[in-house]
Amino acid sequence: MRTGLIFIVVGILAFQATRNQFVWGFFGHRLINRLAVFTLPEAMIEFYKSHLDYITDHSVDPDKRRYAVKTEAICHFIDLDKWIYENHGIPDKDYLKAILKNSAIYLISKDSSTLLFDTIYSKFKGADSLFYCKYWMDSGLITNGGIELQAICKAIKLHNFNLFDGKDWIFPANYFETIVPFIQVDDMIEIVDRFSNHGILPYNLERCYNKLVKAFETENVNAIVRCSAEIGHYIGDAHVPLHTSMNYNGQLTNQHGIHAFWESRIPELFAIESFDFVVGKAKYIGDVRERIWEVILESHQGVSMALEMERKLSVSTPDDEKYCYDTRLNVVVKTQCKAYAKSYMELLDHQVEERMRESILTLGSIWMTAWYEAGQPDLNALLNKPLNTSEEEQDSFMLSKSGILDREHE
Numbered sequence: 001m002r003t004g005l006i007f008i009v010v011g012i013l014a015f016q017a018t019r020n021q022f023v024w025g026f027f028g029h030r031l032i033n034r035l036a037v038f039t040l041p042e043a044m045i046e047f048y049k050s051h052l053d054y055i056t057d058h059s060v061d062p063d064k065r066r067y068a069v070k071t072e073a074i075c076h077f078i079d080l081d082k083w084i085y086e087n088h089g090i091p092d093k094d095y096l097k098a099i100l101k102n103s104a105i106y107l108i109s110k111d112s113s114t115l116l117f118d119t120i121y122s123k124f125k126g127a128d129s130l131f132y133c134k135y136w137m138d139s140g141l142i143t144n145g146g147i148e149l150q151a152i153c154k155a156i157k158l159h160n161f162n163l164f165d166g167k168d169w170i171f172p173a174n175y176f177e178t179i180v181p182f183i184q185v186d187d188m189i190e191i192v193d194r195f196s197n198h199g200i201l202p203y204n205l206e207r208c209y210n211k212l213v214k215a216f217e218t219e220n221v222n223a224i225v226r227c228s229a230e231i232g233h234y235i236g237d238a239h240v241p242l243h244t245s246m247n248y249n250g251q252l253t254n255q256h257g258i259h260a261f262w263e264s265r266i267p268e269l270f271a272i273e274s275f276d277f278v279v280g281k282a283k284y285i286g287d288v289r290e291r292i293w294e295v296i297l298e299s300h301q302g303v304s305m306a307l308e309m310e311r312k313l314s315v316s317t318p319d320d321e322k323y324c325y326d327t328r329l330n331v332v333v334k335t336q337c338k339a340y341a342k343s344y345m346e347l348l349d350h351q352v353e354e355r356m357r358e359s360i361l362t363l364g365s366i367w368m369t370a371w372y373e374a375g376q377p378d379l380n381a382l383l384n385k386p387l388n389t390s391e392e393e394q395d396s397f398m399l400s401k402s403g404i405l406d407r408e409h410e
C-alpha cells in the first residue's frame with residue numbers, strides 16, 4: 001500500500017507541474033488516464049509508466065477529433081433516457097441488434113423502394129423478431145408474420161460487415177435470399193439506422209477494448225499505447241452521468257452549462273486539493289460488456305441528482321454569487337465562483353469524486369483485463385521499443401453515415 005501511495009503522490013505532482021499547459025476543460029480526462037497507470041500490477045506498470053506522458057496527453061484526442069470528424073461525437077455519449085422512455089428498457093447490448101430494433105429496412109428493386117420493416121414504429125419493437133409492414137402482409141407473398149432478428153444479424157455478420165466503417169447500409173439480395181422469401185437477384189436491402197444518432201458510447205467502448213486486446217496480442221507498442229490512452233477517454237465519459245442523458249447540458253430544464261460545471265469546473269477546482277485518489281489495485285473483469293453497461297447504468301442513476309442539486313442551489317443563490325471572472329490563457333472568462341462550485345460539490349455528496357475514482361479503477365482494470373485476455377505478453381520486453389505514433393494510423397472512427405448528426409461540444 002505504501003508504494004502505491006508514493007506512486008500516486010508522484011503521479012499527482014508530475015501532473016501539477018505541467019498543469020498550466022493543459023487545454024482547459026480536459027483536466028479530468030488527463031488526470032484519470034494518468035492515475036489509472038498506478039493501479040496496474042507489477043508486470044504492467046513499468047511499461048505504462050514509461051509512456052505516462054503519452055497516455056496523459058492523448059487522453060483528449062477523441063474530443064479533439066470531434067471538430068475534424070463530425071460523427072466522432074456519437075462515440076462519447078448515449079441517450080439512455082430516450083430508450084428507457086420509448087422502449088421501456090435499455091437498448092440491446094449488441095450494437096447490430098440495437099440498430100436493427102430501431103431502424104427502417106427497405107427493399108430496393110429496379111424502380112422502387114418499399115418499406116419492409118419499420119421497427120421504430122412497430123408495437124413489437126424491442127422484440128427479437130422483425131414484423132413485415134402491412135403492405136407486405138396484404139401482398140400474399142408472406143407466409144409468416146416476421147423474421148428472426150438473429151437471422152438478419154447472422155446474414156450481415158457472415159459477410160464481414162464492419163458496423164463502424166461509415167458506409168451506407170445497402171446490401172445485395174444474396175445476403176438475405178434465405179431470409180426474405182420474395183427477394184429477387186437484383187434487389188437490394190437498405191437499413192436506415194435511427195439508433196446511432198442518439199449515442200453509441202457503450203458499443204464504441206467494447207470496440208476499443210477489442211482493439212486493445214489485439215494490440216497486446218500482436219505486441220504492437222504504438223497500438224497498445226494509443227488504444228490505452230483513447231479507451232481512457234471513453235471510460236471517463238462513461239462515468240459522467242450527463243453523458244447518458246438527452247438532457248446532457250441541462251438544455252431541457254433550463255440548466256445550461258451544467259455539463260461543464262459538473263465534469264470540468266468541480267474537478268479543476270477541487271480534485272487535486274481534496275479528492276481521495278487511493279483507489280486500490282486494478283481487478284480482472286470477468287465480462288467486459290456487462291461491466292461497461294454497469295458503468296453506464298450507474299452513471300445514469302446519477303443524472304437526477306446532478307440536475308436536482310444544481311437546480312436547488314441555483315434558485316437559492318443570487319447571480320452575483322454564482323459567477324466570477326477568471327483569466328485562462330490570457331482570456332477573461334465568466335465561470336462559476338469557487339464557493340458556489342463548492343456548495344454544488346457538497347450537495348452532490350462526493351458524486352464527482354466517486355465517479356472519478358471509479359473511472360480510474362475501471363480504466364486500470366480494463367487495461368489489465370485486455371492484457372490478460374491477450375495471454376499476458378511480456379511488457380518489460382517491450383520497454384525499449386521506441387514509440388512511433390506518427391506512423392500509427394490515426395483511428396478517426398470514420399462514422400460518416402449520412403444523417404448522423406453532430407452534437408454541440410460538451
Ligand SMILES: [Zn+2]
Pocket residue numbers: 062063076233237
Ligand atoms: Zn468525450
